[in-house]
Amino acid sequence: MDDDMEGGPYQERTRTFPNMRSKPYSPLIFRLLMRINSRVLLVLLLFGLGALFYIGASTSPIIVFVYSVCIISFLVSIYLTKWVLSKDEGPPEMVQISEAIRDGAEGFFRTQYGTISKMAILLGLVILSIYLFRSTTPQQESSGLGRSTSAYITVAAFLLGALCSGIAGYVGMWVSVRANVRVSSAARRSAREALQIAVRAGGFSALVVVGMAVIGIAVLYATFYVWLEVDSPGAMKVSDLPLLLVGYGFGASFVALFAQLGGGIYTKAADVGADLVGKVEQGIPEDDPRNPAVIADLVGDNVGDCAARGADLFESIAAEIISAMILGGTMAQRCKIEDPSGFILFPLVVHSFDLVISSVGIFSIRNTRDSGIIGAMEDPMKILQKGYSVTIVLAVLTFGLSTRWMLYTEQAPSAWLNFALCGLVGIMTAYIFVWITKYYTDYKHEPVRTLALSSSTGHGTNIIAGVSLGLESTALPVLVISISIISAYWLGQTSGLVDESGSPTGGLFGTAVATMGMLSTAAYVLTMDMFGPIADNAGGIVEMSQQPESVREITDVLDAVGNTTKATTKGFAIGSAALASFLLFSAYMDEVASFAHVAFNQVDIAIPEVFIGGLLGSMLIYLFSAWACAAVGRSAQEVVNEVRRQFIERPGIMDYKEKPDYGRCVSIVASASLREMIKPGALAIISPIIVGFLFRVLGYYTGHPLLGAKVVAAMLMFATVSGILMALFLNTAGGAWDNAKKYIETGALGGKGSDCHKAAVTGDTVGDPFKDTAGPSLHVLIKMLATITLVMAPVFLKLLEVHVRECFGVASKPARxxxxxxxxxxxxxxxxxxxxxxxxxxxxxxxxxxxxxxxxxxxxxxxxxxxxxxxxxxxxxxxxxxxxxxxxxxxxxxxxxxxxxxxxxxxxxxxxxxxxxxxxxxxxxxxxxxxxxxxxxxxxxxxxxxxxxxxxxxxxxxxxxxxxxxxxxxxxxxxxxxxxxxxxxxxxxxxxxxxxxxxxxxxxxxxxxxxxxxxxxxxxxxxxxxxxx
Incomplete structure (x- = not known):
């Protein structure tokens, strides 16, 4: 009997794949909603919307505009979902593979986010306890912000940010595990249809993620505005209100960090394990059904690239909006602008327009009437770039409109034009970053081809060339970031806005506007990013279901384009993270000055304690990266051992006589990734808190009450700089190694199975934890350090007020x-x-x-x-x-x-x-x-x-x-x-x-x-x- 790959009995019978869970998973909040009667749910929804718009109208017409755009974008995303789900899932073997991937992804999501939610609740209680026992200033007390009010506001914002970030991650994963099989099925008919399904599936996730980030902050802002009676006599000023939102950003960062760590460890442990044994040892193709780790690898694409990236970008947008609102409020107050709401709410308007223009870009990618696959296939990258170009053009127009609408002031009539140019600087920076990353990671360009050529002389030269390429790739992005910050700062300073003394004050807000410009197309960028793992999964399903070669050619092209879009969007992410971190650092300095009532404009690293804080910040980046990569290595070892065991104990796997135990590998990777994500994640959260507390106490006893805040500022500064450079190196080197391997797999330098290919696989294996675990996690880390310091800044200054009160005799010792x-x-x-x-x-x-x-x-x-x-x-x-x-x-x-x-x-x-x-x-x-x-x-x-x-x-x-x-x-x-x-x-x-x-x-x-x-x-x-x- 013929048992080979072309006609063996295992191939001929219907392929079945074990379910990882007995039934599909949906989050608790969705299960509760589904139990409510539809009419009751509709009434509750209408009542909630009515209350939402009433509070918004009581705050500002701008808030009503933001609500309206976000709700419309949610309706558009529902349309995209229905359109994607209306497509057929293909033959039964495709459906079975897809269900196995879906069950594995949803099972891991339930366990991972269950763990994260418990940690978030625990941290929320810690924050509540700290805030309840910290001192408050008389100004806070008089404005209604006592200890308990401040504590409850911060914790509520933190938990809401964490919840929204978790939902953003779930949405990304939910759509990807349902769209992958539909893209596979569409590839049997038309390349353009498959591309359109993948893009619209990614667009659904992107619109929901960005819309939730915007509406979540808008709801908090409006609620606090009405509740605290902001701007009424004796109450809080509206320019100080954004400081109450920092908990939201911290909650989003907290969930995004663990989602990125857990998902990154999962996807790369499965990928490395599958490649080392499957490709290198057994010589079987990628996504081959005989590989026991193949389902775990495909599951990892969803939990690592879709869910984690959704939470990552949600956190980026939230952090950028909050920091820009803080800086806008501070500048408006210094300039004595009569109505500062325009400068505070400007970021919400920009991202509302982002939802509109990105929707246009998504719908610009349409299917052609000719659904056949015969003839030359149009380059999918060109199609995506056309959509991006449409979005960029609209972004420039709407950004100029937003600045004229929101930032016009009679004190400086032409200031809005300067800020519009700041936005243009940000938009250009985003485009340049995408181009630079594409240059260093796309095998159409020289760097990756040179890296592939180095594989011809062995594994060692491939590693050396990859490391050097990654190090070199940090230069251009840093220069671009530097020029962007200086240009935006200068445009802001020359806007004509001045404080009471006549000094220009628009510089920092100019950099904030540039950051908003860079993220003004965030929804379309996230769409391209989500496209990558969906296309990758589709290729895996086609390979496992052994579809005709013509179908595999289409999914291979889509997969290659997806790898490029993932790499370029990571470059975009680190660029936006760099600018956002600069804003967050400035916001931290402003918050310390606000609470301490002392000018806090510089960090003097000539002070030994402050310099030590900087060293600790840089060390944190390297230690975190090391632990993240080591976590992938340890988890991959378990996968390798399991795959080897199955090949040894089940020799019929290679001849299609026995089925691999896919579920066992999924279980191993899931448990290992959840276990390994705790250590680096805890390091990132605890480090700034411990450093701030230790030096705060030291400063109290040495007569320097601001020492804790200064040391944390240095830690934040050095960690941001080191984190940007490290993330650039890790992302670019990993992406270059991956595409060098894919370049060889196209038939260059000996093609698949050659010694050159095996060396490239080694480089790709080294680069996997770089580009998909440590690198993306650093994006989140540097922003989370800033948001956690924003939340804890009053705590670092807790002893300051006590100290000053004693100094001023308010609580002096009567015996003395x-x-x-x-x-x-x-x-x-x-x-x-x-x-x-x-x-x-x-x-x-x-x-x-x-x-x-x-x-x-x-x-x-x-x-x-x-x-x-x-x-x-x-x-x-x-x-x-x-x-x-x-x-x-x-x-x-x-x-x-x-x-x-x-x-x-x-x-x-x-x-x-x-x-x-x-x-x-x-x-x-x-x-x-x-x-x-x-x-x-x-x-x-x-x-x-x-x-x-x-x-x-x-x-x-x-x-x-x-x-x-x-x-x-x-x-x-x-x-x-x-x-x-x-x-x-x-x-x-x-x-x-x-x-x-x-x-x-x-x-x-x-x-x-x-x-x-x-x-x-x-x-x-x-x-x-x-x-x-």
């Missing part, structure tokens, strides 16, 4: 000192020595402002007092910009436009000294009450108008004739820029309100006598003898 009711200065109660005065002031961290007109002796007395009490002295004259000095030299009095920025600079300098645990003396005129109020705000807990804070004022009073004599003498010596003719204008400006409690000292006396008087006011308990000592 207290505030005098007479003048508000600390009084030593257990020591009258000068050392006691110094230690009391140091423990109080006061800011003493010696005020008065020019010539009163502020610098002289201030410098002397600082030496006596061991404090820091600041001379306000040193902080004047040159423009102010030039004005005064020419005898022109300063206006408020000149003074206020100068006073705000002084305020920030005082605040830094206070927070860093320093007692500080400031010599400053501070002639008017409004100016002194600015300086009092150096105390983070100061309530305007109360005049009770850590900033104390002493007026140095001098007779007018004495002042004139001093100024004339100083002018003659030429050591000051203030002319005597401005004295009268200063005396006229001097205003003292008795309710302020400002102390007055006669400074006409000898400086030593004046100093003694000031010391007595600072601490009236000092005796005459002690003052003279």
């Amino acid at each position: 000192l207290h505030f005098s009711s007479a003048n508000g200065f600390p009084v030593v109660t257990n020591s009258c020595s000068r050392q006691g005065l110094t230690s009391s002031l140091a423990s109080q961290r006061l800011a003493i402002v010696l005020m008065g007109v020019s010539g009163a002796g502020k610098s002289t007395i201030g410098g002397m007092l600082a030496k006596v009490i061991n404090a820091r002295f600041l001379d306000a004259d040193d902080y004047h910009p040159q423009s102010n000095k030039d004005k005064m030299k020419t005898g022109i009095p300063l206006s408020d436009e000149d003074r206020i920025p100068w006073l705000e600079t002084l305020r920030d300098a005082l605040r830094v000294s206070l927070v860093n645990g320093e007692t500080v003396i400031l010599g400053c005129s501070a002639l008017q009450k409004q100016y002194r109020e600015i300086l009092r705000c150096a105390d983070p807990n100061y309530v305007p108008g109360s005049f009770t804070c850590a900033v104390k004022f002493i007026l140095l009073s001098v007779a007018a004739d004495v002042l004139a004599a001093r100024l004339e003498k100083r002018a003659a010596e030429g050591n000051h820029f203030m002319p005597s003719k401005l004295l009268q204008s200063q005396l006229d400006s001097l205003q003292i309100d008795e309710s302020e409690g400002i102390l007055k000292v006669d400074a006409s006396l000898d400086p030593q006598e004046t100093l003694k008087t000031v010391q007595a006011l600072v601490d009236p308990s000092l005796s005459e003898q002690e003052l003279l000592s």
Whole structure:
């Protein structure tokens, strides 16, 4: 009896494949919905939509627009689903293979996401506990954001983000396991029809993923806006509202990281195991039904490439929207824009248009009337690129419309045009990134062909060439990212938007707009990405069901195009991740400054602890990558051992006399991937939290309350830079190795089975965990580090408020000192020595402002007092910009436009000294009450108008004739820029309100006598003898 591949009995009988599960799986939320009566469900749906639109209308008409577009996109996605599912599934053998893949994928999804959901709930409880016990500022309390409210908001946002990310992943997997067999069946009739089915299946997933990311954030924003009565008197400002959404981004990142890790380990462990034994040892083709790991490999395409990529892009969009909203709100507040909602909601509008234009791009790929497969087949890549070109053109038009609609302001009428150009920079960056990745990974170009040629001299030279190609491929993307960031920042800075001091403030928001431009075609890009695994699965089904060679040729072409689209979209993903991470880092800096009430504009790596944080961030990237690759290696070893065992114990497999046990390999890979994803995932989540806590405590005891936030900032910065470069290397090297193998399989350099091909298979095996596990996981990691630091930033600063309160005497120890009711200065109660005065002031961290007109002796007395009490002295004259000095030299009095920025600079300098645990003396005129109020705000807990804070004022009073004599003498010596003719204008400006409690000292006396008087006011308990000592 003939038992060979062409006519053996195993081939002739109907091929059956074991079910991995007894019944199809659907998530709990879908099962609950299906149990509800359809009429009741319809009523609930209409009620929910009504409530949604009511809340949206109470917030902004823009929110209503966003809701409408998202709901329409969901209806379009339903149409795409019905269209795809209406296609036939082909002969029974195809259906059986597809069901085996579907059951394996859904079974793994249930177990994986069950594990992830338990971890998410546990982490949500941890966040709740931390937020319930952290300190809050008086401003938060007054706006209704107490500990419990803040905790519940953050946890609710986190869980909603995690839920939506999980649904996004499930949607990607659900459609791919149903579309694969339909693409296989369509390939028997027409290449164009097969392409259209794969694209529309991917389009369904893409529209749902992007739509859920947008509507989820819009719902949270509108709900918080209405619930907290934002912008009402005493409530939160709308510009601060986006900070409450960071939990949503963290939840999305959390699920995406574990989905990418688990799915990546699954797909590559099965792929490596199948290739090493099947191709290399047994010499059988890819996706051959005799390979026991083939079903696990095909399942992996769905859980690793579809489900994980859906969660990945969902997280990217969510993180980019939230960070851009934070930066937009911050900029609008600094520029005093009357209605900041346009700048805050702009990202939601951009992605709403993304849904529209990507839908047009998807529908532009249509089937031809000629459904035959005879004749030359049109290049599927060209067809996809045509659709992408349509989407790009529409993106440019709609982006310009969005900027004019949302970002026009009378303060800077042409600013919207600059931001439109920022968006154009982002769109061009996306296109260039796709081209660069295609150049380095497509075998039509020189790099991959050179890599394939290196295989002719052995396995080692293939590995060396692949590593060098990956390293080289980091250069162009980094240059493009750098140029994009600088260009967008410059366009933003020159937009004409300025803050109160007249300084340009649009730079960071310009980079945010560029990031939105890059992601403005995200739905179509995700469609192309989903196309890849669907086409790959279709090819596997055709191979396993042993269809005619003409059908396999079509699926081979689609598979090759799918590999290219997957590689290019990974390049797009890392580029968008780089820009989004820059935004998230800036948002983290803004959030720390908002909570700490201290300027936080730079990270000084010259501080040893901060530099250590940077080193830890870079180390995290390398350690995470190592653990991810090692996880694939260990899981693949189990698959290899199992496949070898089956070939040994069932020798009839090779002759089609015995069936492989596919289910056993699926079970092994599933359990191994779930076990192995925990370690690297936990490393990514726990590391920034531990580092922040440790250095926060260290900073508390060393007198640097911001140390924890600074170290985490350095960790985030270095991890982002290292992660971008590592991801570029891993993705490109892995994709190049894969396509070098496929190039040889086309018949080049000896074709399949040659020594050159075996060397290329080795390179592909090495590259598998690079491009499909570690590399894509790094996309998520660098953004998750930023979102987790955004969520935990208040916790890193928990001790800061306690520390500052103790410094300002709000919670001081009564046994040591207290505030005098007479003048508000600390009084030593257990020591009258000068050392006691110094230690009391140091423990109080006061800011003493010696005020008065020019010539009163502020610098002289201030410098002397600082030496006596061991404090820091600041001379306000040193902080004047040159423009102010030039004005005064020419005898022109300063206006408020000149003074206020100068006073705000002084305020920030005082605040830094206070927070860093320093007692500080400031010599400053501070002639008017409004100016002194600015300086009092150096105390983070100061309530305007109360005049009770850590900033104390002493007026140095001098007779007018004495002042004139001093100024004339100083002018003659030429050591000051203030002319005597401005004295009268200063005396006229001097205003003292008795309710302020400002102390007055006669400074006409000898400086030593004046100093003694000031010391007595600072601490009236000092005796005459002690003052003279």
